[in-house]
Amino acid sequence: MTQSISVPNRGSVRATFIAAYSAVTLAQITNALPGALNGTFAVEFRTSGAGLTWIAGMFMMGIVVFELSWGLLGDLFGRKKLLYAGAVVSVAGSVLAALAVNTEMMIAAQAVGGIGAGILFPISLSMIAAITPDHRARARVIATWAGFLSLGAVISPMLAGLTSQAFTVAGPVAGAPNIFSGWRVAYYIAAAIAVAVLVIAIKAKDSAAAEGRKLDLPGQATLALGLIAVLFATVQAVDAGFGSAEVIASYVLGAALLVAFVVIEARTKQPLIHLSLFRNSAYSITGVVAVTGMFAFLAVCFSTSVAVGGLALAEAWKVGVLFVFIQGPAFAFIPVVGWLIHHAAPRWVLTAGFAFMAASAFWLSSFSLGTPEAFGGTPWTAFIPPLLLLGIGFALTVGSITAVAINTVPPQHIGMASATTNLLRDLGFALGPVIGSAIAFGIGASVFAGPLAGILGGVGLPAEAVAGLSNVPPLGFLSGWDGVIAQFTGQAAAGGAPAQAVDGMAKALGSAQQQIQGVAGTSLGQGFQAVYLAAGIAATLSAILTLFISARSSAPTLDAIAETTEANAEAAVQA
Structure with missing residues (x-):
């Protein structure tokens, strides 16, 4: 385990705790805001399916692709410097998002x-x-840190809903957004919270642990670019289709880069990920459910945001209330989940959590949307009710996965096992x-045609x-009826249609607006x-796969949890 070195007699312990807890709350607020606002973005920005997906996924991509490197950079150059950097970047991202007037600006802000957030x-x-330094005290500190993270997840949807309801003011020009x-x-x-973190962090203690640490640049580059290429291909397929040349080329490029990453990690002395972990079948199963289980959770969150806010046109505050039921249990049940993990086999807690999530998703699939x-x-x-089930399932699974x-790997590997599991979960x-x-x-496009x-x-x-x-x-x-009309009339006029005929077709199209939009909504x-x-x-x-995890995955000790978190704090994101 790498020992951390603190700068003596400089900085306040209390300021360090306040800065850290504020920083993780901030990171989770900005992480969760788009979830409650996807429907609003669809209407206001008139975005395409791919654009809406980029808004929702770009933030997480920024976390995932560099997740294993930020903590290492803090070890090398000082964690306080990285906290400053994360806060400054968060200020920039939040202000850019507030000023966004179209999909492209919001994607860049995300x-x-x-x-x-990936730094913080x-x-x-x-x-x-x-x-x-004391392991048991550290375990309590980590639990408090996780509580503030969960608090950020609860604050975020409430903040989105309340501001949407209370501060809506028309822009100076009809149809133009008011950026304040x-x-x-x-x-x-x-x-503003990010600025406050910066101010508080001035008095915080610094620390580093550079001894024996080295950045795996080839591994980081191939992993980041490979994941970006694969995610880009999947997002573009939303509008362009899986058979388009750019989608196929991006998948091929992404696969090649990820294969290169595996080759690099197998040969380097200090890899980002020890591939030998996956020789352990129990750990491999845990890695798989980290991806599939968290995919299920966020797929439900994303679908709810768009279905309720974008298709059903519910006000943003209503979507915010729904997300409180999703995120609230992770905060409210911290003592319960902690007790369960320490008094029952975590794999049973994990199985129960996934079962709750499955019940929620199947229940929601029966709704008319x-x-x-x-x-x-x-x-x-x-x-x-179904989203409350989802929230309970998430509360039971997000910590239990780690x-x-x-507890499926030897003690000397628990740090890397924790870090890799966190990466897979965030993926x-x-x-x-x-x-x-x-x-x-x-499916919506196929049904709609x-x-x-x-x-x-x-x-x-x-x-x-009709073909056009x-x-x-x-x-x-x-979300863009006026744009459809403008595009249609422009193409008709460019094709040589007389102005009178173009106006007639536009009126005919307008007369069918309500019917078309009704079918579009039900198709989606x-x-x-x-x-x-x-x-x-x-x-x-x-849930089924976790049943096959070895029974040796028993309740971990406080010391084991504390050792794991300190060894790979850079990837211990309980998002």
């Missing part, structure tokens, strides 16, 4: 914010671990909205106009039903 998660934990109102205020508040409540759609309050992992988080979008928007052609033909549009509009995805008709609703079903299947498989 990328910056994800990097900031591990660095905040390693700073307090370094100043708490609504949900944007939530991001300004996040930026895609129609606003005012027109007979599912009431938003009906989502509360607890199981460290599952990133895949939730990405794969969920590919399923929902792909036939009824759309019938509606357009029924209002008298010529065959070539059939390429517009259902989300485009819902079927797509998100399929996502819920896929999440339920993934959670069920995860």
Whole structure:
């Protein structure tokens, strides 16, 4: 285990704890904000399916691709410096998000914010671990740190909903956003918290542990670029289709880079990931369920945000309330989960948690989606019971995964086992909205094509106009109707159609707006039903797989948990 070295007589222990707890709360607030606002983004930015997926997934990508390196950089150059860097980057990401007026700006803001949070998660934990030498005391400190992280997950949706409701002010020009109102205020508040973290951290203690540490640049580069290429391909497939040249090329490139990563890790002396861990079948199973189980969780979160906020057009505060039921149990049940992990085999806690998540997803898949409540759609309050089940399942699984992992490997490997499990878990988080979008928007477009052609033909549009509009995805008709009309009339005029004929076709299309949007909503609703079903299947498989983990995965000791977290604090993100 690498020993941390603190700078003597400089900085305050109390300031260090306050800065660390504030930093992890901030990181989780910015992490969870898009989940409660996806529906709002779909309507305000008139984004495509791929654009909405990038907004949801880009933040997690910023965390995942560099997760194993930030803590190491803190060890090498000083953790306090990295905390400063994370706070500054978080300020930039939050302000950029608040100022975003289109999808592209929000995606860029999410990328910056994800990097900031990716720094703050591990660095905040390693700073307090370094100043708490007693193992049992360190375990209590870690539990408190996890509590503040869960608190951030509860604050975030409430903040999104309340600011959307209380600070909505029209822009100076009709149709233009007011960059100082609504949900944007939530991001300004996040930026203010980041500034406060910077101020508090001035008096915090610094620490480092550079001895014997070395950055695996080839491994980091191939892992980051490989994951980015694969995720890019999956997101682009939402709009372009899996058969498009750019999607296929990106998958091939990503696969080649990930193979190169495996080769590099097998040969380097100080790898990011010890591949020998996966020779242990019990650990391999834990790694698989870390991905599939957390995919199920975030796929349900993403689907709920879009289905309730984007398709059912519920106000942002209602979506925020739903997310409190999702995230709240992870905070409220900290003492319960801690007791269970220490008094029962964690694999049984894990199995029970995945079973709750599966029940939630299957329940939600039976809901009628895609129609606003005012027109007979599912009431938003009906989502509360199944989402509470999801939240309970998440509370039981998110910490238990690491607890199981460290008890399936020899003691000398528990640090790397913890770090690798955290990476796989966060990869599952990133895949939730990405794969969920590919399923929902792909199925939605397939279901929508036939009824759309019938509606357009029924209002008298010529065959070539019907063919052109059939390429517009259902989300485009819902969130960007004016853009559809402009695109249609522009293409018709460019094709040589007389102005009178173009106006007539535009009026015919406008007369079918309500019918088209109704079909678009229900088509996408079927797509998100399929996502819920896929999440339920993934959670069920995860619950079954955990039953095959060796019985030696018994309750870990406080010392083992503390040793694990200190050894690889850079990746111990309990998100």
